[in-house]
Amino acid sequence: MKKLFLALALAAIGGTAAAADAKNIIFFLGDGMGPTVITAARIHGHKEEGLLKFERLERVARLKTYSHDAQTTDSAPSMGSYMTGVKINNEVISMWDSQPSAPQKDANGNLGVDTCKAGNGKPVPTILELAKAYGKSVGAVTTTEATHATPASTYAHHCHRNSGYAIAVQAVPGGEGYNAALGDGLDVLMGGGAMHFTPYDKQNNPKGRIDGRDLLAEMAARGYAVARSKAEMAAAKPGRKFVGLYGESHLEYELDRTATPPRGEGGKQPSLSEMTAKAIELLSPNPKGFFLMVEGGKIDHALHGSNARRGIVDLLAFDDAIQTAIDHMQQIDPGLRNTLIVITADHDHTLAFNGPSPRGASVLDIVRHADGSPAHDADGHTYTALTFGNGPNRKNQRSDVSSEEAMGEDYLQETGVRLRGETHGGGDVKLYATGAGSAVFKGTMENTRVFELMKAAYGF
Known part of the structure; x- marks a missing residue:
């Protein structure tokens, strides 16, 4: 009885995580989604009295975002903290004690010459790699390049976030530079950034790989279904690993995604909701469960550009993707008894809300x-x-x-x-959670604590 009381007391103050409740984890990352842009998007989409869909979830926490070497983090070490439980230096991808070393331009003028030397830091296992080691299916979905800081921090380890060509090879099973910690490989990878996976061609692919490797062809040879369009993604069926790259660089802003040329491609790129639904369809048949990371990355890009409207619209699309995931998982796992869903941001921005505007x-x-x-x-x-x-x-x-x-x-x-x-802002960000093992996400926490709680929810 005394031990039971102690366990209940520890759980009540967040001292322990719920034991091995989650078979599946879906981790949503709104890049740059600080508290002010959440408020702005809420009012823009649902008026002052409304709520975003993820704001209706029952668990809320506040996260500190500083990195190992800076008060204001960039996306790489912040996402790395969530994925590894370790504070990491700015610019570094899931590596402990690594000093950032930016790539240099190759003969074609692209940042393709890797300057990361052997011994510069130690790879830290990510929650995605741990899930894979336990037999779960794993995937990463983003509206940015698939090698960008946030998705890269789930499956790769490198001394600089801008080394997209070196990061891409880590996702290719059996190829030179492959990250062996991924076992037989990522089960799903979706986003943009095809230029990092395909060979250089002066006319047709001027930002392609100078080493001539066609990583998508290599992945196809390893059994992957490869999609370069929304239609090809829709045709993919469970039972094969899948890589979908729908743009040479980052995907379009949601405001432009369905626009006709020259501003957009008329809906040829899938929405974040559509990519999320497809990823769940492909990952969920595994009886051991899955880990999926979904990033709304263009929120950050719009705010860096000081274009609040596009940031808000992309945040609303991110919110829709979260609801899509919840709806799909409720059909597979009613009540989310075996599924943990976590939503947060990697950092704030400097957006401010001014003046006495009327309601x-x-x-x-x-x-x-x-x-x-x-x-x-x-x-x-x-x-x-x-x-x-x-x-x-x-x-x-x-x-x-x-x-x-x-x-x-x-x-x-x-x-x-x-x-x-x-620039980014150094303020705290919010976290929302629901489902299996979500009760321990509360209070003000270090961002590294999120990794520990997800790991405990899995029972690892």
Whole structure:
């Protein structure tokens, strides 16, 4: 009785994780999805009184995001912390005690010359690799390049996040540079970045691999189904490993994805929801379960570009993908008795919410008073509800911003400090969880703690 009481008490304060409750884990990462852009997306999509779909989940926590060597992290060490339980240096992919060493340009002008020397750090096992070792199926889905910092941190180990060509080879079973910790290989890999997997061609693939390797052909020879389009993805059936790369570089913003050329490809690229549903379809037949990482990566790209509208629209698409996953898993695993779903972000941005706009106003518009008249700054100029702490859009002298301008799809919010590009923010991020083993996700935690709790939920 005394031991039972102690166990219950520890569980109540988060001292232990639920024991081996989860057969499946789906980890959602909204890149750059800090608290302010969550609020902005909520109001934009559902008004002030509404909620995003993931905000309705029962477990909420707050995460510290600093990396091993910096107060403000980049995506690589933050995602690495979630995947490995270790604080990592900025720019480094799932490696402990590694100093970042950026690649150099190859003869074709691409960052293709790997400068990561032997002995520069130690690979740290990721939760995806552990799941694979226990016989589970594993996958990574992203709207960025499949070799980008977030997906790479699930399946690769490298001293610099920009070494996309060196990261890509780690996903190819049997090939030179393969990450043997993946066993027989990733079961699903989806996103963009085909240029890192296909050979250089001056006319047709100017950012391709200088070593001439066709990694997609190598994966096909190992039994992978390979898709380069939404239609080819839809045709894939369970029973084969799968790689789908739907763009040469990153995939399109959701706002542009269904647009016709020249702005978009008219819906030829799958949505994040469609990729998520397909990944679950391909991974779920494994009776031992699966691990799936899903990244809404373009949220971050839009915010770096000071384009709040595209960041908000991509966050709403990310929210839809989460609901898609929950709906699909409820059919496979009613009540999510054996499935843990975790949603979080890798870091914040410098987005700020300004002024006294009345309830019901658009967060993308200029700030107005309750009577609808425009608010003005100390110099008498209008300003928008959303601005950034830093970035390229700081004028030497402010002028009025019109409502028509602010509401445009391509409007770039003004910034406080002038920098070439908007940076990450160092603030805490939120975490949401539901399903098997989710009760222990609460309070303010180190981001490394997420790995420990997922590992315990699996019973590893």
